[in-house]
Amino acid sequence: MKALIIYGTRYGTATGIAEEISKVLKEENVDVDLVNAREKKELDITSYDLVVVGSGIKMGKWTKATMNFLKKNKNALSKRKVVLFVTCGAANEEKTVAEGQEKYLDNIAKENLINEPIATGLFGSVYDPNAKQGLIFKLINRSIKKELEKQGKDPNKKHDYRNWDEIRAWTRNLTTE
Template sequence: MKTLIVYASSHGTTERIANIAMEKLDKNEVKIINLKSKQKADLSNYETIIIGGSIHAGSIQREVKKFIKDNTIALMQKKLALFLSCMNEKEEQLEFNNNYPELLRNHSTYNAIVGGEFIFEKMNFIEKFLIRKIAGISASTSKLRYTEIDNLVNAVRGQ
């Protein structure tokens, strides 16, 4: 089963999640594309598409939004899974719903909210300031949900 994983990552967490998923699937059957690289993907070569992004100030990366907008019709013809990296546990479902169109959410085999990370070493001064002020966190922290990543992979495999 040829699978394409497309994602956009701001500080590396979504990229890490995409790579974890690829490692758990058959690596020989998986291609991974960072949408920020501007690399094009011919969706007709894949049976399954996994799309991932992360939330910053309530929105997913514009590259993910554009990919979805440009490929909605093709995505509806594929097995699809969606994942979102998000640290705001109280608003995560709302943010997922606001950033992935209902049509795709309903078509998707699995919709995963996989937690997230604040990696202070990769943030600029303003980002660090905002995280300290809004989230009350002053050091790098990880709240990745590895079980949810496994659930996503198992759903894609059909297990």
């Protein structure tokens, strides 16, 4: 089996997830190409059996490069197994999971794919109180900080909401679909 993993990221969170998916698929004897969507604009996907497309979410949106990939390859994707994943703040809280699933995965699939994906993954994000990022990032961090305080967790520590066991188990399932 040959798989393409193509991802978009703004702060590096999706990169770690894409790398882990790649590692697990390789352990399952899948031949994997791992691509940052921004670095490869023209891709011939006809040799792949499985295409995993993923992105971080910013203001409700996938990255431009991953959206362009979905649009450009709409027909070719309809002939292969497609998997979508996102990393987003909505995945960190039970109360926002359903909304994240609908907005960032189900709607993206409906609007951009001809056939349904064989799987979707909604994965958590990383809270880093010391991250050197812009103003909006700081504002978002401030609201996460408040939520952590409410939950009695230490807001001065980094919190990685990516559940690696879940990500690995989800990936292993892809090879049996």
